[in-house]
Amino acid sequence: MIEKEEIIYEKAVLVGIITQQQSEEKLQEYLDELEFLTQTAGGEVIKRFTQKMDKPNPKTFVGTGKLEEIELYIAENKIDTVIFDDELSPAQQKNLSKQLDCKVLDRTNLILDIFAQRAQTSYARTQVELAQFQYLLPRLTGMWTHLERQRGGIGMRGPGETEIETDRRIVRDRIALLKEKIRTIDKQMSVQRSNRGAMVRVALVGYTNVGKSTLMNALGKSEVFVENKLFATLDTTVRKVVIKNLPFLLSDTVGFIRKLPTQLVESFKSTLDEVREADLLLHIVDISHPDFEDHIESVNQILKDIKSDDKSTIMVFNKIDAYKAEKFDEEDLITERTSKHYSIEEWKKTWMSKVGENNSVFISATEKKNFEELRQKVYEAVRKIHISRFPYNNFLYPEYGENDAHEE
Structure with missing residues (x-):
């Protein structure tokens, strides 16, 4: 009798902030959706962290005290991934990765990762790859050592996994190539649409x-x-x-x-x-x-x-x-x-x-x-x-x- 292979989910925690523009009730709705996104990507949400702030901390998104609380929880519970509900700036992502010493993703990165899993055709894969590289370009500094240490899993599919040595010039060249490829396919699809009468x-x-x-x-x-x-x-x-x-x-x-x-x-x-x-x-x-x-x-x-x-x-x-x-x-x-x-x-x-x-x-x-x-x-x-x-x-x-x- 063949035993079924056990699916191992990555342990993740979610982080979001309550601001003047985003009430606690609204944040919980977003975090519910972020949890569904995480499950779709192959993760299991263990805990949610929220903090009330006027605006995100430009260096670490959340405050110092909250970051220390998250850091302690990660260490004690062997968490693989921390996912933030809003898009992190390159500086925030770099600082958080360094301090938390685990994989740090934001909502955009997570959605791109799901798209990378779901892309079946060559065209869909090209579209997703382009989006990933455009997201990656401003985040190259300080990102590669983190990627090298955390191979595979959620947020690591696509360019990050196979091209650790990529520099800005190569990424820009790749973006230009993908855009040209998409333009060619777009023309073909436009002709197909016009042929439908x-x-x-x-x-x-x-x-x-x-x-x-x-x-x-x-x-x-x-x-x-x-x-x-x-x-x-x-x-x-x-x-x-x-x-x-x-x-x-x-x-x-x-x-x-x-x-x-x-x-x-x-x-x-x-x-x-x-x-x-x-x-x-x-x-x-x-x-x-x-x-x-x-x-x-x-x-x-x-x-x-x-x-x-x-x-x-x-x-x-x-x-x-x-x-x-x-x-x-x-x-x-x-x-x-x-x-x-x-x-x-x-x-x-x-x-x-x-x-x-x-x-x-x-x-x-x-x-x-x-x-x-x-x-x-x-x-x-x-x-x-x-x-x-x-x-x-x-x-x-x-x-x-x-x-x-x-x-x-």
């Missing part, structure tokens, strides 16, 4: 792990990789879908996240081009997540950054099967009833009812709940775009057939 394009957008790939599989009847982890898919998948004999192109895109590293936005330009060139966006939201409104805001901000916030959009509130409102005691005179106590029906009567021309739908992608309503909304929106693009079709084919959706 004038067919209406629909793009799935949303926070990471909201069920975009599951919805892609259900609508397009395709097999896109699905996993309950952050950034399960990096590569854009495009499928031709037909609803009631009306064809359109449906594309799945990389999930967004709060504090998305700028290096990734730049290197994943082509993936985001699928969003930029789409005629219709399906903004998928995990309504069962306690911070789903913040997720919507984060996605909207990134759409604004890539100049795609004015597109026709259908809000798709997914995972209604997993939604659980907090119980509210009517006789409790102290606790105030808030949105966390709302039922799905109550949520529908809020701002959600005012989205576009009633352009919101509540579904479960895994259980196919309310799927007919979603398909009808998508059909109507695509048909409207199709008719404006091909007005003659409206006279030749006033009504499309009533066949079920299928993929060709």
Whole structure:
């Protein structure tokens, strides 16, 4: 009998600060997400450290006393990695690595590492490598001895592991080479997009792990990789879908996240081009997540950054099967009833009812709940775009057939 190999997780601690801009409640939300990111990367969070400060210490991010507390805990509990919730400056990273004598990562480094794990195609790997080198360039001084001592594991995949001797000139040359490679592939992908003709394009957008790939599989009847982890898919998948004999192109895109590293936005330009060139966006939201409104805001901000916030959009509130409102005691005179106590029906009567021309739908992608309503909304929106693009079709084919959706 073959024994299963035991998975060994790196022991990690998380560090974040409470500031005037970031309340304790907000910090805990970010640290919950950082813990999920750490688990996705292959780590186990043992403890969280928080500190209230006006602003981060420019030398060590946290104060001297808190740093000593973290240092003592690391030594006593044999911690492998310390992960900070905000991006560290090169000086902070150097000082922290020296004092803590263990691997020091920040949120950006962690996200880049997950992308390095998840990149399957040559193009995705090139994009991630470029982002890693851009992050690495200002941090070269004093970093190599630390990397030499801490080979492998979270945050060490990619350039740091194999090119310890890399200097700035070589890194800059590598960045230039990767950018050229991406430009070449971008041109090819642009030609591919133009070759798809004038067919209406629909793009799935949303926070990471909201069920975009599951919805892609259900609508397009395709097999896109699905996993309950952050950034399960990096590569854009495009499928031709037909609803009631009306064809359109449906594309799945990389999930967004709060504090998305700028290096990734730049290197994943082509993936985001699928969003930029789409005629219709399906903004998928995990309504069962306690911070789903913040997720919507984060996605909207990134759409604004890539100049795609004015597109026709259908809000798709997914995972209604997993939604659980907090119980509210009517006789409790102290606790105030808030949105966390709302039922799905109550949520529908809020701002959600005012989205576009009633352009919101509540579904479960895994259980196919309310799927007919979603398909009808998508059909109507695509048909409207199709008719404006091909007005003659409206006279030749006033009504499309009533066949079920299928993929060709």
